Amino acid sequence: QIARNTFREGVRQPIFYILLQTSLVIIGTYPVFTFFVFREQEKLVSDGALATTLFFGWITAVLLATHAISREIETGTVLLLLAKPVNRVQFLVAKLLGLLAALGLFVYINALAALLALRIAKDQFQLEMIVMGLFFGALILASIIGAVRNYYRRTSFTASAIQALAVLLTLVAILVFFLPPRESSG
Numbered sequence: 001q002i003a004r005n006t007f008r009e010g011v012r013q014p015i016f017y018i019l020l021q022t023s024l025v026i027i028g029t030y031p032v033f034t035f036f037v038f039r040e041q042e043k044l045v046s047d048g049a050l051a052t053t054l055f056f057g058w059i060t061a062v063l064l065a066t067h068a069i070s071r072e073i074e075t076g077t078v079l080l081l082l083a084k085p086v087n088r089v090q091f092l093v094a095k096l097l098g099l100l101a102a103l104g105l106f107v108y109i110n111a112l113a114a115l116l117a118l119r120i121a122k123d124q125f126q127l128e129m130i131v132m133g134l135f136f137g138a139l140i141l142a143s144i145i146g147a148v149r150n151y152y153r154r155t156s157f158t159a160s161a162i163q164a165l166a167v168l169l170t171l172v173a174i175l176v177f178f179l180p181p182r183e184s185s186g
Helices: 002-012 014-033 041-075 075-082 086-118 129-153 157-178
Strands: none
Touching: 002 014, 002 041, 002 086, 002 157, 014 041, 014 086, 014 129, 014 157, 041 086, 086 129, 086 157, 129 157
């Protein structure tokens, strides 16, 4: 239960969503920045996507971990939990598992973005603009879904948007990778 609550709290943090969206936009624009790099575009996109995931993953991990423990201490919840038959090791392990689940979701979404960016950069002289449109459309649509769910159902915007983002990017990846690649005219 502690791990599940830690995961929920981590995903509800606005900084989690901001860092995720920033990393996704950077990964999505790598094919544009590596245009006309002869025979190295896919390598640059994949290396850049991995580096972006690593960098923003570190920042996310540090911010979520510090917030998860400090908030429990500030509100006094840790004293209440440790007064029950939960010892400190169980508490810390459960917190760690919850944070790892949130970071796993972060990495999963970034990995989907990296795969889609590789598909966009398949040809060194042409970008797959349809795939790029689907990718950035999914990012925008996830934010809209989060806003609508927040307005009508009073759910957390960030949790709703991240859930929608995970589902939409998975669907876009499945759709894109079942479509045949566009034939190059060169």
